[in-house]
Each structure stands twice: as structure tokens, then as C-alpha cells.
Amino acid sequence: MTGLTEYPDGATPLDPNELGGLKFKHITTREELDELEQANIESGLRWLARHKGDVLTDDFAINLHKHLFGDVWDWAGKFRRTGKNIGIDPVHIPVELRMLMDNARYWAKHQTYPASEAAVRFHHRLVQIHAFPNGNGRHSRIMADAILARVYKAEPIDWAGGHDLQKMNVRRAEYIAALKAADQGDFAPLMTFAAIDGDAQ
Numbered sequence: 001m002t003g004l005t006e007y008p009d010g011a012t013p014l015d016p017n018e019l020g021g022l023k024f025k026h027i028t029t030r031e032e033l034d035e036l037e038q039a040n041i042e043s044g045l046r047w048l049a050r051h052k053g054d055v056l057t058d059d060f061a062i063n064l065h066k067h068l069f070g071d072v073w074d075w076a077g078k079f080r081r082t083g084k085n086i087g088i089d090p091v092h093i094p095v096e097l098r099m100l101m102d103n104a105r106y107w108a109k110h111q112t113y114p115a116s117e118a119a120v121r122f123h124h125r126l127v128q129i130h131a132f133p134n135g136n137g138r139h140s141r142i143m144a145d146a147i148l149a150r151v152y153k154a155e156p157i158d159w160a161g162g163h164d165l166q167k168m169n170v171r172r173a174e175y176i177a178a179l180k181a182a183d184q185g186d187f188a189p190l191m192t193f194a195a196i197d198g199d200a201q
Contacts, residue, residue: 002030008167010176012084018133021074034166036072041138044068048146055146056105058097061131064143069135080133087130096129108151115152117187119144120194124182137165157194 004027007013027033044067054060066077079093088096100122107118126140145156159165165172178189 004028004030004033006030008172010172010179012086012130012134012136014134015082018073018075018080018082021133023072023074033072037069037135040071041068041142043071045142048142055143055150056101056108058094058101061097061101061126061139061143064146065132065135065139068139068142069132073134075133076135077132079131082133084130086127087136088128093129093131097126097131100125100129104147104151108147115148115154116157116194117191118152119148119154119157120187120190122147124179124187124190127179128183159194161195 004019004022005013022033024036027036044064047067048064051060062077069076079090080087081090083090103125104118104122107113107121112118113121123140123144126143127136130136132139141157141159148154148156159175161171165175174189174193178193181187181189
């Protein structure tokens with residue numbers, strides 16, 4: 001069994017105050033927490049399926065995070081206030097999130113990128129911003145797929161490839177490495193990871 005303060009590579013550790021936001025105080029292992037979060041995510045996906053509004057707004061991003069994690073964490077849907085091992089300075093989160101939404105809207109209107117590449121680039125930038133204390137990877141992948149479905153009328157990306165991206169395995173290692181390459185401006189590994197054909201600059 002894995003303790004709550006043990007994280008797979010690339011995960012964002014919670015500080016004690018954030019960990020205190022767990023609504024189920026009897027949970028003591030990572031496995032129990034993963035199970036709870038997965039049930040919450042499935043509930044959030046049902047909410048997403050019913051949602052009819054615009055997905056390219058910061059309000060939608062906030063509400064989606066709340067619906068994906070709000071049954072488990074009291075800070076779900078609230079911007080983080082602390083620095084992490086990844087992510088921008090918390091004070092810049094609202095402005096950078098709004099800028100990302102504006103950029104994504106521009107990409108869609110002007111067909112700047114093919115649909116899947118736009119989704120990958122959006123996902124990467126949302127992970128970089130790291131708006132919330134935790135759940136950013138899962139939230140950003142679901143956001144990207146929502147954009148593909150609602151904005152581009154395209155199929156979702158098979159991010160997991162048959163693996164559990166919450167656990168350390170080859171697929172997760174490839175994912176983390178691809179995100180780090182994209183941090184340096186090289187999106188090709190992330191495009192390959194997402195099984196998208198074509199070159200990404």
C-alpha cells in the first residue's frame with residue numbers, strides 16, 4: 001500500500017493545508033484515494049456530457065475541475081495559492097488561463113493547427129499553468145478532449161493507451177518526457193505520444 005504523501009514521478013505534491021482538504025478523513029492510502037477520485041471523475045464526465053455551454057472559457061475550466069474532484073477535495077475548482085514543482089506563479093494564473101482560452105479560440109477560428117495538434121498544445125499549456133493544487137493532468141486531458149468534441153467535432157485522444165497514467169509505468173514516463181520536451185518548444189514527442197501524424201514545431 002502506498003501512503004497519501006507518496007507520489008509517482010511528475011506528480012504534484014500537496015502541501016499539508018491542501019492535503020487537509022480531503023473530505024474523507026478515513027482515507028490513508030494512495031490506492032483508496034485513486035479509487036475515490038476515479039469515481040468522482042466518472043461523475044464529472046457525466047456532468048460534462050450534459051453540459052451544453054462554451055468549453056473555451058475560464059469559468060468552464062473551473063467548473064469542470066470542481067465537478068471532477070469536488071466530491072473528494074474541498075479546494076476543487078479553486079486556483080492554487082502555493083508554488084509547486086511545476087506551474088507558473090499562482091498570482092498569474094487567472095490572466096494566463098484567460099489568455100490560453102483566447103488563444104485556443106483564435107486557433108479554432110483561424111484553423112491555425114489541425115484539431116488534434118490544437119488540443120495537444122492546449123493541454124500542454126494548461127498543464128504548464130497548473131491552475132489547481134492537484135488533478136491538473138487529468139483535468140487538462142479532459143479539457144482537450146472536450147475541445148476536440150465540441151469545437152472541432154473530432155474524436156478524443158487516447159491519452160492512456162491502455163495504461164493507468166496515475167501510476168508509474170512506461171506510458172507515464174513517456175508522457176512526462178513528452179511534456180518536458182514541449183516545455184522546450186518541441187511538440188513532436190507529445191504529438192507522437194498522442195498518436196497524431198504530422199510534424200509539430
